[in-house]
Amino acid sequence: MEQEQTQDIGFILKTITDRIRSMADRSFAAFGLTGTQVHYLGFLEESGGSTSQRLLEEHFAVSHPTVIGIVSRLQEKGFVTVEIDSRDRRNRIVTMTQKAYDVGVQLGAGRREMDRMLVRGFSDAEREQLRQYLCRILDNTEEEEKKGEACEKEEK
Amino acid sequence: MEQEQTQDIGFILKTITDRIRSMADRSFAAFGLTGTQVHYLGFLEESGGSTSQRLLEEHFAVSHPTVIGIVSRLQEKGFVTVEIDSRDRRNRIVTMTQKAYDVGVQLGAGRREMDRMLVRGFSDAEREQLRQYLCRILDNTEEEEKKGEACEKEEK
DNA sequence: GTCTAATTCGTAGCCTGCTACACTGTAGTG
DNA sequence: CACTACAGTGTAGCAGGCTACGAATTAGAC
Numbered sequence: 001m002e003q004e005q006t007q008d009i010g011f012i013l014k015t016i017t018d019r020i021r022s023m024a025d026r027s028f029a030a031f032g033l034t035g036t037q038v039h040y041l042g043f044l045e046e047s048g049g050s051t052s053q054r055l056l057e058e059h060f061a062v063s064h065p066t067v068i069g070i071v072s073r074l075q076e077k078g079f080v081t082v083e084i085d086s087r088d089r090r091n092r093i094v095t096m097t098q099k100a101y102d103v104g105v106q107l108g109a110g111r112r113e114m115d116r117m118l119v120r121g122f123s124d125a126e127r128e129q130l131r132q133y134l135c136r137i138l139d140n141t142e143e144e145e146k147k148g149e150a151c152e153k154e155e156k
Numbered sequence: 157m158e159q160e161q162t163q164d165i166g167f168i169l170k171t172i173t174d175r176i177r178s179m180a181d182r183s184f185a186a187f188g189l190t191g192t193q194v195h196y197l198g199f200l201e202e203s204g205g206s207t208s209q210r211l212l213e214e215h216f217a218v219s220h221p222t223v224i225g226i227v228s229r230l231q232e233k234g235f236v237t238v239e240i241d242s243r244d245r246r247n248r249i250v251t252m253t254q255k256a257y258d259v260g261v262q263l264g265a266g267r268r269e270m271d272r273m274l275v276r277g278f279s280d281a282e283r284e285q286l287r288q289y290l291c292r293i294l295d296n297t298e299e300e301e302k303k304g305e306a307c308e309k310e311e312k
Numbered sequence: 313g314t315c316t317a318a319t320t321c322g323t324a325g326c327c328t329g330c331t332a333c334a335c336t337g338t339a340g341t342g
Numbered sequence: 343c344a345c346t347a348c349a350g351t352g353t354a355g356c357a358g359g360c361t362a363c364g365a366a367t368t369a370g371a372c
Contacts, residue, residue: 008271010176012290015217017173019297020166061171090320090367115164120296130289134168140276141175222329246337246350
């Protein structure tokens, strides 16, 4: 008998992540924002109110078309402005608007509450151990990624 | 100073899940399949070769339009057939084709290898504890989901 | 200075999630 | 039998992930 795929770590991770996203989306819908958009605003706030699309891409470990999509939706809704960096005209600088600062505190509280909910019932030690396990998995995937890149180079 | 959002459990989970998906997609691209599609074929195989869209929806905990999209792409590529259940004409029965069986073994091996890679370096006890932590998180999100539904009912 | 390479951003098009709405078929109630 | 309720599917349209390709700007090499 094969092991049940329901038991796979990857499957559980995906199920959890999906559920987090849908809960976050519902929770922030009152602000006209998705969970991802709130996350991006949070990073902007931590970065002193503005950053470049390039840094968003790096921080969230996503492709640049993904960043462009999210930023332009935030822009349409008036939470950020985008302008060309005069010192390096390749950069697009994304800046929080007053509207974003006005809701920032509530959004931050919502995000922290969500994260506390996830590990409800965990002791501090357990939460820390879980974090370490997850970081080890992250490292494993990074190693694998590097291997893949190495293979690509060999092909060339 | 606020806690770094990079440390949030939710953020790490999402980063891992994204990376798993992209690695799986690359790994199965040679078969003309995505990681998700391979997962669906795996469930079909475990179900004896055929099941209903309804059960796919339940097993993968996704919405029915999502299932429809994935199944129709599998159908276009010739890995499954879809037909109406004559006993209950509401049901659409999804069935693996010979083409799917032919690659099934390799796909299964690929999926298991991927899951082993994730927990590389984990002892059996650690892997089991991680699974339990993840299940507890899953339970926490389920509870929260129920709360949300309860609120909706109150509003009615 | 010019030509090439690297960086950053944009667009097109795909896959996988979702909600909302509509349709069909079955079941249950009168 | 008719009428309502429910279950399963389908369609439309959006969000967020990706690759591939292209355009613009800067940096570096000659």
